Amino acid sequence: MLLRLPTTVTEAQECLAEGAVPIGGATLVWATWQRDGFPERAVSLRGLPEATAVEADSLGGAVVLHRIDDRVPEVLRRAAASVGTGAVRRTATVGGNIVGSTLRCLLPAALVLDARPTVLAQDRAYETDLAELLAKRHLLLSLRWRTPLASGYRKEPAEAGGPPPLVVATAVHEGPGGERELRIAVREGYDVVGGAAPCDEGAGQALDGLARTDVGALPAEARDVVRGQVRDVLAGLTGR
Incomplete structure (x- = not known):
């Protein structure tokens, strides 16, 4: 396998045009390649x-996860x-x-940050939304988001080899008029649902609003975790 390491977007596009397969850390494809054969490029x-x-x-899309620190x-x-172990x-x-x-x-974190992906195609790099990124499995160049007033993340414990653990991500954003909105995304199983609600009046207002979104249709145990996360992230804004 010939691995190309371009240093400009133009060079990367040329590699894609030549049929090179995008590779990141290869943690998801290495075993398949060992079994079925490695790509030529x-x-x-x-x-x-x-x-x-x-x-x-x-x-950036090529950032390894252990480099993600308190700058974000x-x-x-x-x-x-x-995610996974330290080695992963x-x-x-x-x-x-x-x-x-x-x-x-x-993904839940990217959703509550209202992140916009920039993707790389053979002919151009362009900004799109997360829905298109996932549906078309584009090559991710970078993510850019709105900086929130506060945010939080919770992953419930789960047994190895069992169903995926419940994940709840939250973020509070300030609108152009100073109004505040809480965004939430919940991974339940392999599905991610989300919602948004005003939260200027506190957790009660936010939870009432979220009950009218897809979040309100989650199982009771998941809704309990949601309530706790909403209260926690809004409590951090008290006095601000």
Whole structure:
């Protein structure tokens, strides 16, 4: 297998045009390649500045999870820290987790941050939304988001080999008029549902609003976790 390491977006596009298979940490495909054979050409984005940046409002798609630190919002940092083992986090990438993984532990965090992905195609790099990114399995160049006033993340304990653990991600954003909105995303099984509600008047207002979204149709145990997370993240805003 010939692995290309482009240092510019143009070079990366040329690799894709030549049929190179995108590869991040290869944590999801290595076993399959060992069984079925390796591709002739592969391309990694780890040499692109756009794909390896870690900033307060953006994150590159080739960033390995263990590099995600307190430069980014709490919800995204804690989501990354919850993935697998330390060895996995030193090789798994943001793009691989969101686009390639069935669990997509970073997806709820990206949703509540209202993140916008920039994707790389053979002819251009362009901004899209998370729905298109997942549906078309684009090559993720970077994510950019709105910086929240506060955020939180919780992953429930789960037995190894059992159903995926429940994940609840929350973030509070300020609107142009100063109004506050709480966004939430819940992974229950392999599905992710979300909702948003005003929260200027506190947790009660937010929970009443969320009850009228898809979040309100979750099982009772999941709704209990949601209530706790909503109260926790809004309590952190008291006096602000």
